[in-house]
Every structure is written in structure tokens, then in C-alpha cells.
Amino acid sequence: MNATTKNQPIETAVNEIERIHQPTLEEFKHKIFPARKPVVITGKMTDWKALSLWSVDYLNTVIGNKEINVHVSHNKIFNVDPEAGFTIASKKMKFTDFTNWIVQEQKTDEHYYLQQSPVTITFPELVPDIEIPDYIDPKLFMITNLWIGTGGNVSPLHHDMSENLLSQVCGRKRVLLFAPQQTSRLYPFPAHSKTPHMSQLNIDQLDINRFPKFQKAQCIECLLEPGEMLFIPAFWWHQVYSLDQINISLNFWWKTHFKEYFTPPGRRLVAQIPGLIWQICKNFAGAN
Template identity: 30%
Template sequence: MNRPLAKFTPPPPPVSYRPLDDGWRQWIAENRLRDCTAESVIATMVAAGVHPHDAQISVMQMESNPVFLAARRHQELLRKLESVVANQQRLWESAPRYATVEKRGEVEADEFVERYVRGSRPLVLTGLTADWPAMKRWSPNYLKQHFGHLSVEIQCKRNSDARYEENKLDHREVQLCGDFVDRVVSGGPTNDYYMTANNEALRQPGFAPLLDDIGSLPPICDRAQLSRSSSFWFGPAGTVTPLHHDTLMLFHTQVVGRKRWRFISPLDTPKLYNFNGVFSPIDVDKPDLKRFPLFADVTMLEVVVEAGETVFLPLGWWHQVTSLDVSLSFSFSNLNIPNQFSYANPTMPDW
């Protein structure tokens, strides 16, 4: 008697787990050094496809790894340094008007050096540009009439890249100055294009007349160095220079329009997740405190700089700058005191 074959149900395929490699081991070490708990590290690995037993063993083994133990020792030294700067920052913040950016008409050279350069305080000068021809001449139309035939380098397609300033070389575009003026005037508020300091326009002979429109300089500046130590900025309302610090001191004069400056002390650097160069990934307009919780303890200074006013940016101060109007600005770093400094910048853009 022929009987029908029993229905065959194949066994489930074996579970495929991700192998542990050196990339995973480095990831474990980095996150344990960040004080992520062993349990959270294991849970993340398992969720990513690592066998639970392998994840647990690898995390346990890391705790006795001699290279990891050496890293722990260096971490102790780093945390001592962080505590030193954090305590110094607490002293700075205890000043009654710490969070206020002063605005002053003029400051004598000796006071400027002691109070703002060596004292490391941002300042806005309100009387510097009284004799600047630029204050009466500069406008988008003036640029188009006198320099419209010259080529300029701008940053473009910034809105498509969250790291547009870090990747600024990828966003270069050259066009006629007159065409860019039309683009700014007609385009409305945007952060998509901006003529920044990187344009080097003032090194072109055709733009030299702009330097003739600059009058008195702060008493700590060397006029002879102006042409090679200055930059021209032009863009629409809505441009944002993301949070970063410069490697020297400079002045930034607002000729047309207004900009909002936010400042953060260099002593707060450990709270700014500075993984790449001089940049922080934090947007101070909408900080992600879940991702960057240390930022919650940062004290930020804020000031709106009006047309005719000049910001002094002291050494190492973090800043994020937003244009509130169509803006023409002029920055210069020709201080007649030492203004060359070296920073050991990190190079971990994907950390």
C-alpha cells in the first residue's frame, strides 16, 4: 500500500553572527574609556549582530588588556587637566558680568592688551569706523558697479552638507562678483551660499580699492600688514558660520547688516566634543543634548553686532555667527603683538 510522504519541514537556517575583529575591539575600548557601561556596550554589540557570549567575553577581556590599562592611566592625566580648566572656568564665570559682551567706544592700547588680549575677553568696539569710507560706500550695488566683472570664490551647496565648513574645499564655486550680488539680493535668507574669508579676494589687485575704504584701526594693529591679513565677507541673511575656534586673534567689522555672535570660553573645550580640527559638531541654535550632554553645562555669551561695530575675537574662543541681514563684513588679524599659535588639533571626523 502506497502511503503519501510525510510533509517535510526543513530546519531553520543557522543564526549568522557578526565576527569580532579589531574594529570591534577598538570600539569597545573607546566606549569604555567614554565611561559607557559594560552592559550598554554588550547590548549595543548584540543588537548589531554579535553573539551575546562573544560580546560579553570581549568586554570582560578588555578590562584586563594591558594596552587598555595604559590608556586608563593617560585618561587620568587628561581628566586632571580637564578639572584644572573647569575650575578656572568656574572662576571666570563668578565675575558678575561674565555673560555680557562689552560694547565700548574706544580703548587705549595698554588697557586693550591687558584686559582683552591677555585677559581673554570678547569685546565690541562701537567707534572704530567713524572715518571709514566703507561705511558710506559699501553696499551690494557698490560691489556690482565697481567689481562686478571680477571673479570671486564662494561656498555653495552648503545646505546639502551638515559639515559644509569642515568640507569647505568641496563647496568651492567661482563666478562673477556681479552675478553673485544678484544671487544674494534676489535669493532671500539662506545658508546655501556665502562669500567667506577663504575667497582671498583682497589678494587680487582688482579688489585693492576696497582696502582704501578702511580707515582707522585699533591701536594694537599694524597698518602695513593689513593687505595680507584681512578678509572680505559677503552673503545673504541666514548664513551660519558653525561653532569653531580660530588659531589666532582677530577683529571683525560689520559694514552692512547685522550678525549675531555666540561665544564659548576656550576653557569649555572638553564640553564641546571637538573631534575634528577646530570644529565642534554642536549647533548652538538647537543643541542635541542627548548626543552631547556635556554642552548643558556650558555658559554662552551672545551679542548682536550692528553695522559700524567691530568684534574683537580673543584667542581660542569658540564662536558661532549668524547673519541677520544681507551682510558685508571685513576681518583683519594684523595685530602688532605676537599672534601666531600652535594647536594640537584632533583628526577624528567620524568619531
């Protein structure tokens, strides 16, 4: 990866992601999931109607003038506001106005991204076109989110507390991934802040004097193509770049095992949010 500073490029060690074709449920459960390493799963979305159906015209017909809530950015980096916690600046607009904006590649000051929209609530009409992967234990399943955007959008470096299958329908995404053990090299916001799961780094314009340890970070790079799923284990840091004009993905989140809270980012959260321990115990009890 070429991160850049004002003076010189920085070389951070990058490894390419492994791809596995149509692993069985047993392979996922006993090999892929326990390895706690991201992989791309190919050939698992072949039965999804979304792959052949979802074009802008189709989505406009099915969704039409529904009002949606899109996130807004002035520089295409869709950052949460560290003062406000989980909120990102947003705006309500008609779905068709949003897709027109994408198609016309408008050179506006504002850029829009439909991020993390719970599909069963906001777009129930799209549910028949997708399938919850059978790798996910129904007792642990949390939510399916829809993401629609355009090339150049960036979801900056962060981790989630859930297991994730990021599933690509249209366009490609470039994803940079860092293991939980790399946390101290990624300069998260302080554990007591409102955004302990976000990194302070802008890895494309790195301030090397402030963040020197990033140079030692080990990264896995992935180019996710339509029809592919990326397994992102809980607490893995990731930064996601949307490529191509029309970019559509879904992510499936499910509850992680309590032992993942012993990883460095998990420990930071538990230390600051005591109520989390109770939640984790409940999750674990519910799944057994």
C-alpha cells in the same frame, strides 16, 4: 540661548557681551587684550569710507564682472567637510550674479556665501575704503578677509589660532562665543582629525543624548551692528549667524602669543601638529 532638541529646549548659561567706546591703543593693549575676553568696540570705524559707500550698487560698479569663488551650502550652514579638512564646497560666479542672487532673495536649493576672501588679493579696489585697526601690531598682522552674504547664513562653531577683530560694515551678525576652557563641553572633532578646530555640535538642533555636556557650557552672546568691531581672542570658539539681507564684514587676523597654545584647544593642536611648535617659536621671535 535656546538650543533645542527633539523633545525640549535646553538652557545654556548666556552672558551679554561688554561694549567699549573708542578705547585708546593703550587701553586695548593693557586692558582689553590681556583680559582674554571678547568685547565689542564701538566708534572705531567712523573714518572708514566703506561705512557710507558700500552698497550693492557701489560694489557692482567697482568690482563688476570679476569672477569670484563663493562657498555653497544646501541648508545655509557653511560647514567644512571633516573628511577633506579645510575645504567647503564652492563655485565660481561673476560678482554681479552673486549680488543679484542676494538682492532677489532667490528661493534656490543652493545658498552662497563669500567667506574669508583675502581682500588685498581678491578685491584690492576696496582697500582704500577700510583701515587696519591700530590696535594690531604691524609685526604680528596676518591678513584682512572680506565676508559678503545674506541673512540666515551660519558659520558653525569653530575656533581660530589667531587674534581677530570681526568688523561689521552692512547688516548685523549674531555671534555666540565660548571660552577656550569650555572646549570639553563643545565636542570638537578629534585632535588627530582634519578639523580639530571645528565642533561636532549643531547647537540649534542639539542631540542631547550624544552631547550632554553642552548643557553646562557658558556662552557670551553678541549682536554686532554696522560700525562695530568684535574682538575674538585666539582659541575662543564662535558660531556666527548673518542677519539682514545684505551682510558685509571684514576680519583682521594677527598672530597670537605662544602662551595661548597652553589653553585646552591650543594644547590639542600642538600635540597633533609638531611642526606648529617651530612656527609658534618663529612668530614669537619675529615679534620681539
